[in-house]
Amino acid sequence: xxxxxxxxxxxxxxxxxxxxxxxxxxxxxxxxxxxxxxxxxxxxxxxxxxxxxxxxxxxxxxxxxxxxxxxxxxxxxxxxxxxxxxxxxxxxxxxxxxxxxxxxxxxxxxxxxxxxxxxxxxxxxxxxxxxxxxxxxxxxxxxxxxxxxxxxxxxxxxx
Numbered sequence: 659x660x661x662x663x664x665x666x667x668x669x670x671x672x673x674x675x676x677x678x679x680x681x682x683x684x685x686x687x688x689x690x691x692x693x694x695x696x697x698x699x700x701x702x703x704x705x706x707x708x709x710x711x712x713x714x715x716x717x718x719x720x721x722x723x724x725x726x727x728x729x730x731x732x733x734x735x736x737x738x739x740x741x742x743x744x745x746x747x748x749x750x751x752x753x754x755x756x757x758x759x760x761x762x763x764x765x766x767x768x769x770x771x772x773x774x775x776x777x778x779x780x781x782x783x784x785x786x787x788x789x790x791x792x793x794x795x796x797x798x799x800x801x802x803x804x805x806x807x808x809x810x811x812x813x814x815x816x817x
Contacts, residue, residue: 702744703773705774707736709812710779717803726761730754730784732812737777744773750816754784756808757795762786784812 703740718727725800732752737743750767753760764785772778791799 668743675786700740702743703739705736705738705745707734707814709733710735712810712812717795717808719791719803721796721800721801724791724793724795725788726791727787727789728754728762728785730762730778730810731781732784733779733781734814735777735779736772738772740788741774744776745773746771749817750782750814752782752814755811755813756791756799759792759795761789761791761799761810763789 709732713731715726715731716729717729719725720727734752747767747770749769751764753764754762754766763786764783765782767780767782770778799808
């Protein structure tokens with residue numbers, strides 16, 4: 659005996675799949691709209707960092723082996739331009755580099771909160787004792803020191 663099937667009962671699986679797809683699409687659209695509205699209201703901007711001063715109290719390069727010792731104090735100012743958002747800095751590391759090579763150890767600044775349109779000033783000491791320097795950077799660093807013009811880059815890593 660044969661069974662008779664109606665054409666409108668054959669696509670039950672397709673209807674369920676369509677409902678699931680449209681539900682997921684609606685949830686995604688709501689999440690995207692919520693994100694865009696939040697971003698438009700808060701208008702987040704990146705903080706600005708300014709190196710105001712750098713004082714070198716010790717700077718020495720030994721030619722053989724190429725070791726570098728330095729003590730620096732830098733004064734940094736950073737400001738949050740956001741009017742509705744504060745920033746919590748969990749970890750901030752500061753160090754100096756010469757020709758893309760790190761010549762001081764990481765100096766960590768304590769975790770801090772920076773409020774709306776707030777400005778913070780820090781003067782951490784950055785030091786490196788007997789830090790190995792690349793064979794090409796050692797003589798160049800000594801030459802720059804003799805000339806009285808050393809191009810150091812102060813880097814800040816944070817989260």
